[in-house]
Amino acid sequence: MKTINILLAGVGGQGVLLASKILSEAALVQGLDIKQSEVHGMSQRGGSVVSHVRIGDKVHSPLVPDGSCDILVGFEPLEGLRHSHNVAADGTLIYALDRINPSTVSAGFAEYPADTEEQLKALPIKTIGVPAAKYAEEAGTRRAANVVLVGVMSNLFDFKTDVWEKALKASVPAKVLDTNIKAFELGKKHI
Amino acid sequence: MPVAAWFATVKIQQENGEYVLQELLSGNEAIARGAWEAGVTVATGYPGTPSTEILEAVVGYKEDIYCEWSPNEKVALEVAAGAAMAGARAIVTMKHVGLNVAADPLMTLSYLGVEGGMVVCVADDPGQHSSQNEQDTRQYARLGKMPVFEPSDSEDAVKMMAEAMEVSERYRTPVILRSTTRVSHSRSMVTLGERRKPNEVGFERNPPRWVPLPLWGRRMRVEVEDRLKALSEATSTSPSNRIELRDTSLGIVAAGIAYQYVREVFPEASVLKISFGYPFPDKLFREFAAKVDKLLIVEELDNILEEHIKALGIECIGKEVVSPIGELSVDRLRETRARLEGRELPEPAHLPEEDGLPGRPPVLCPGCPHRGVFHALGKRDVIVTGDIGCYSLGVFPPLNRTDTILCMGGGVTVAHGMDKAGESRKLVGIVGDSTFFHSGITGLLDVAYNRGKSTTIVVDNRTTAMTGHQEHPGTGLTLMGEPTIEASIEDFGRACGMKRIVTVDPYDLKETIEAVTAEIDADEPSLVISRAPCPLKERKPIGPRRLIDEEVCITCGKCVKLGCPAIESSEERVRINPLLCIGCRLCEQVCPVQAISKEEG
Numbered sequence: 001m002k003t004i005n006i007l008l009a010g011v012g013g014q015g016v017l018l019a020s021k022i023l024s025e026a027a028l029v030q031g032l033d034i035k036q037s038e039v040h041g042m043s044q045r046g047g048s049v050v051s052h053v054r055i056g057d058k059v060h061s062p063l064v065p066d067g068s069c070d071i072l073v074g075f076e077p078l079e080g081l082r083h084s085h086n087v088a089a090d091g092t093l094i095y096a097l098d099r100i101n102p103s104t105v106s107a108g109f110a111e112y113p114a115d116t117e118e119q120l121k122a123l124p125i126k127t128i129g130v131p132a133a134k135y136a137e138e139a140g141t142r143r144a145a146n147v148v149l150v151g152v153m154s155n156l157f158d159f160k161t162d163v164w165e166k167a168l169k170a171s172v173p174a175k176v177l178d179t180n181i182k183a184f185e186l187g188k189k190h191i
Numbered sequence: 192m193p194v195a196a197w198f199a200t201v202k203i204q205q206e207n208g209e210y211v212l213q214e215l216l217s218g219n220e221a222i223a224r225g226a227w228e229a230g231v232t233v234a235t236g237y238p239g240t241p242s243t244e245i246l247e248a249v250v251g252y253k254e255d256i257y258c259e260w261s262p263n264e265k266v267a268l269e270v271a272a273g274a275a276m277a278g279a280r281a282i283v284t285m286k287h288v289g290l291n292v293a294a295d296p297l298m299t300l301s302y303l304g305v306e307g308g309m310v311v312c313v314a315d316d317p318g319q320h321s322s323q324n325e326q327d328t329r330q331y332a333r334l335g336k337m338p339v340f341e342p343s344d345s346e347d348a349v350k351m352m353a354e355a356m357e358v359s360e361r362y363r364t365p366v367i368l369r370s371t372t373r374v375s376h377s378r379s380m381v382t383l384g385e386r387r388k389p390n391e392v393g394f395e396r397n398p399p400r401w402v403p404l405p406l407w408g409r410r411m412r413v414e415v416e417d418r419l420k421a422l423s424e425a426t427s428t429s430p431s432n433r434i435e436l437r438d439t440s441l442g443i444v445a446a447g448i449a450y451q452y453v454r455e456v457f458p459e460a461s462v463l464k465i466s467f468g469y470p471f472p473d474k475l476f477r478e479f480a481a482k483v484d485k486l487l488i489v490e491e492l493d494n495i496l497e498e499h500i501k502a503l504g505i506e507c508i509g510k511e512v513v514s515p516i517g518e519l520s521v522d523r524l525r526e527t528r529a530r531l532e533g534r535e536l537p538e539p540a541h542l543p544e545e546d547g548l549p550g551r552p553p554v555l556c557p558g559c560p561h562r563g564v565f566h567a568l569g570k571r572d573v574i575v576t577g578d579i580g581c582y583s584l585g586v587f588p589p590l591n592r593t594d595t596i597l598c599m600g601g602g603v604t605v606a607h608g609m610d611k612a613g614e615s616r617k618l619v620g621i622v623g624d625s626t627f628f629h630s631g632i633t634g635l636l637d638v639a640y641n642r643g644k645s646t647t648i649v650v651d652n653r654t655t656a657m658t659g660h661q662e663h664p665g666t667g668l669t670l671m672g673e674p675t676i677e678a679s680i681e682d683f684g685r686a687c688g689m690k691r692i693v694t695v696d697p698y699d700l701k702e703t704i705e706a707v708t709a710e711i712d713a714d715e716p717s718l719v720i721s722r723a724p725c726p727l728k729e730r731k732p733i734g735p736r737r738l739i740d741e742e743v744c745i746t747c748g749k750c751v752k753l754g755c756p757a758i759e760s761s762e763e764r765v766r767i768n769p770l771l772c773i774g775c776r777l778c779e780q781v782c783p784v785q786a787i788s789k790e791e792g
Contacts, residue, residue, distance in 0.1 A: 011551060012553075024215055024378065025215075028201055028215055029201075031203075033379075033380060034215060034378070034379065034380065035344075035377055035378065035379050036215070036377060036378040036379075037373060037376060037377035037378070038376060038377075046551070046553060046554050046556065046756055047551055047552060047553040047554075048551045052377075059379075060451040060452070060454045060455040061451050061452050061455045061520070061521045062344075062373055062377035062379070062451070063373070063520055063521065065455075065520070065521040065522055065525070066522045078548060078549070078551075079551075081548060082548055101759055101768075102549045102550060102551040102552075103551070103552065103554040103754070103756045104549045104550055104551070104552065105549050105759075106756055106757075106758060106759040106760065106768075107588075107589060107751055107754060107758075107760065108748075108751060108760040108761070109549075109588070110549035110550070111549065112549060113547075113548065113549075
């Protein structure tokens with residue numbers, strides 16, 4: 001199979017890494033080769049976080065090359081927009097509608113572009129906007145917004161049916177598994 | 192939580208029908224796994240991105256491996272060296288700049304050699320993702336005349352740890368394992384192996400072997416050169432280096448992770464994969480060069496292999512088409528390929544959207560105790576020499592309260608140097624708690640001993656915060672989770688001879704401003720300790736959330752100048768984001784009209 005390139009972009013604290021783990025775990029169950037990479041360090045202080053996941057028969061570079069991202073998941077609209085130039089012409093951008101102001105905006109140094117969503121919709125690629133926080137609250141906790149997005153993304157993979165449930169089980173604590181499965185299902189149903 | 196247990200283990204049937212266990216491990220987890228499999232019993236280090244998770248993963252094997260966070264890299268290396276002299280297998284971990292601190296013992300350990308295997312695991316940070324400079328650790332291997340391994344992924348890391356230990360013991364030399372950010376922080380599949388039986392421990396007295404007084408040191412010097420020659424044979428036959436013959440019109444020598452990028456961008460080319468590159472495998476270079484028409488060298492950072500291959504009289508290209516600055520990637524090698532083929536550089540699919548979008552730089556967290564200190568420093572026109580840690584973020588607006596950063600511990604001493612040079616403004620050095628124990632104490636001793644006047648502020652948040660909350664000598668816990676002493680910064684200050692020592696609560700702005708101002712004004716050296724635990728580690732609110740009464744607020748912007756991510760300002764109003772506020776009450780204290788108060792209920 002052709003290597004699938006996925007970028008997960010968000011803000012420190014949004015659960016980008018957990019989402020990467022669920023995705024990698026699913027690919028693992030599916031029996032594929034995986035490379036997953038992210039930059040640690042200063043990102044946990046409210047900075048941008050980007051995780052690269054590459055899945056295929058044999059993956060070499062741990063980084064998604066520019067312009068060849070098949071699936072970009074923006075955990076926040078601005079972060080989706082920021083990395084949208086990496087998406088291939090036939091790629092898909094999934095983004096959460098819920099905004100988080102960068103510190104530069106909070107402090108009044110910069111403005112959050114009012115037309116972010118219009119800019120996203122105008123991109124020459126397939127885009128899917130997701131009310132992730134709303135679904136997550138419906139599932140039981142706002143913190144599961146990341147898993148909602150994994151649910152939306154799961155529709156783009158041709159994995160066996162039980163793969164995602166196994167991946168969720170391996171990734172989240174047992175006591176919050178049901179909530180996360182619900183969040184995943186709500187995401188999966190989103191068109 | 193030991194990250195080694197992060198992923199499920201999967202059972203995979205190989206072509207020969209046998210089953211193997213595989214796990215998706217980061218490079219750092221793989222280095223830890225490799226150490227465990229190689230029978231390591233002692234592991235030491237000091238945190239530093241991107242190396243930190245190696246020891247955090249070693250903790251997962253703490254029943255088999257003694258591990259410790261040492262106060263600094265020099266200490267860590269010496270402890271591991273002691274273990275290896277006594278016959279144990281040992282590793283020490285650090286980031287590239289940490290090796291500068293540990294270079295002194297390493298250079299002479301190369302002369303003494305080791306009895307049990309010793310591997311110095313150093314993670315470089317090409318591209319400076321979380322570092323103050325870019326250094327190529329392979330240069331230290333050359334300087335210290337010792338072998339260096341460069342894994343290209345997690346599987347390599349496990350295998351090379353085993354080989355590095357064998358080499359270390361066979362040639363009685365410390366060995367460097369050089370990782371990079373991308374190897375350390377990317378996950379790939381690893382085949383799991385069994386643990387080798389650890390060595391018997393028992394130090395053998397033999398002063399001519401272990402004491403480098405000139406009498407014996409001069410002999411050691413000669414032995415080091417002989418060892419290098421023998422090792423050059425070893426690198427030419429090592430399984431870590433291999434020739435992959437494909438189309439022979441272009442041959443590429445690829446070191447470390449560059450191998451992965453080369454395989455993706457030049458899938459048809461012949462490759463000499465180098466993961467055990469020093470002492471230089473001259474035989475392999477010659478053999479490979481003879482088989483290909485054109486030779487390209489791809490290595491991350493310095494062009495060490497390239498220069499050597501050219502010195503052998505072999506024609507090759509390298510830095511003309513692969514810049515030695517920054518991190519390599521598939522994209523950069525695509526440019527290299529375009530240049531080699533005389534094509535235009537490839538255009539990105541769409542133009543980058545980055546332009547004009549507000550950035551999301553790292554900032555001091557909501558409720559960070561450092562903020563109170565920076566606010567207090569804003570009251571005076573002082574020079575602030577900073578240090579390595581979260582408080583380096585005090586350099587950014589709106590705080591703007593850091594003027595220099597040099598290195599770990601440099602916050603204390605650079606201020607003293609400016610003072611002695613005759614700088615007319617008052618001088619304040621800032622250092623964190625972990626950084627104080629790392630290398631701030633000797634600086635403070637210097638300030639007191641040499642009759643300095645600068646003020647040293649230790650911003651003590653009870654953890655090594657920037658690298659993800661590691662224990663240190665002041666926290667009362669060891670890496671292995673055992674309760675221990677809590678080294679006192681105040682006691683160290685007194686022992687250094689400081690007469691003026693004051694401890695403040697950085698959430699009490701009045702107290703903090705008064706203390707900082709008084710100590711800055713004093714005509715003798717002083718030590719201020721700002722003490723409050725890192726809220727990101729505590730994971731609980733400091734107090735009730737704060738609210739702004741919009742009826743009372745005059746939008747003067749004083750609270751906004753604290754640079755708190757929870758305070759959101761727009762042209763017409765200021766509000767506190769209830770999802771971010773953890774109730775540190777700094778904003779309440781700076782508000783001139785009492786518009787900010789705690790949320791009821």
